[in-house]
Amino acid sequence: MNECLQTIQNYGLRALGIGERLLPRSEFTLCEQITLIGSGLIWNVYFAVLSLMFGFFLANLLAVAKASDSPWAKKPAEWFVFLFRGSPLFIQFFLAYEMLVQLPRAGIDVFGITVQTSWLTKAWAGALLVLTLNTAAYSAEIFYGALRNL
Template sequence: MDIFLNELAAFAPAALFNIYFAAASIPIGFVLAVLFALGKGSPNPWISRLSRGYIYAFRGSPLFIQFFMFYSLALSLNISLWKPWGVSGWMLHPLFIGPVVLILNTAAYSAEIFYGALRAVPRGETEAARAYGMSRWQQFRSVTWPNMIRLAWPAYTNEVVFLFHATAIVYFALPVIDNQMDLLVTAKSRFEKDYNTFLHFSVAALYFLAVSLVVFFLFGLVYKRLMRHMPVQPRMRFAPKWIR
């Protein structure tokens, strides 16, 4: 038991890096996803094609390769890795490149989710808002956006959890600087010392499960808030026929 508790304490600093990558990527990725979803559904053909091309490029290529490509692009611009206080230093730092790539990746996947929800918004409600005399902005704010976010939220919750899981490959694709190791790299480094696969990777998995549980709980509260206007369905009751 003491060994397990010590292992949990040793992995705690590493979990902060995974949480940082996810927390830094979700807000900006959410905004970009909404913009690209609206752009894909735009009547302007240029905006629609650019949005579709971006979504296809990042959904069609592996995240691991995207990390390598962005890091190689930074190196090709002759940005030095050994200037931590200069502009050229932090642009190559994993704490900067990691969130940037994750933002661009999750924006593409989330945009497809929001676009599907946008297409599912009842047309009758938008027509009623137009007949009521609302402007396009008022239609979006009062009708399109509330319906879109309600329809997309369950699938977007899964995307956020997938994004958190994807943080496990950041330090596999990017160099480890100043012992900044996340959960998976920490488990790998400790495994190389004693070859105890079950202990180290199980503790890493427990941290992923714990954070995922928190994400599901918080996003579930948001979904309840979004659906507060709907009547609460009664719980199912199971009882033998002779009791009824």
């Protein structure tokens, strides 16, 4: 039991940068396996909460735009929902990562002001962006259905 507590202390918050960075080198015990899987779940919960929070607001905007009579608001919202609901999430992750990695790390000059892009070249930023957009597309369709039933 003492060995399991040491494992939890070493690897429990590994996903947050607390504790050991390397994986155990010997045979994995059941306690080590559960601790390592649990530490990875921290990131899943983090991404789920943030993507739901950001995606909710975007989904409301998309649903209202899709329910609008104006084709300038309706068509982009329809295409956004069609694109993100109609393509596999893995492909969305891949394309976003490839596009964001192409950004210059030094930043982009916009009218003499340098917009920092180094944080966008990280894998977590692409994952959060894709999950937010995907959540927004699915939620927008649900909200649009609710708007139509009013």
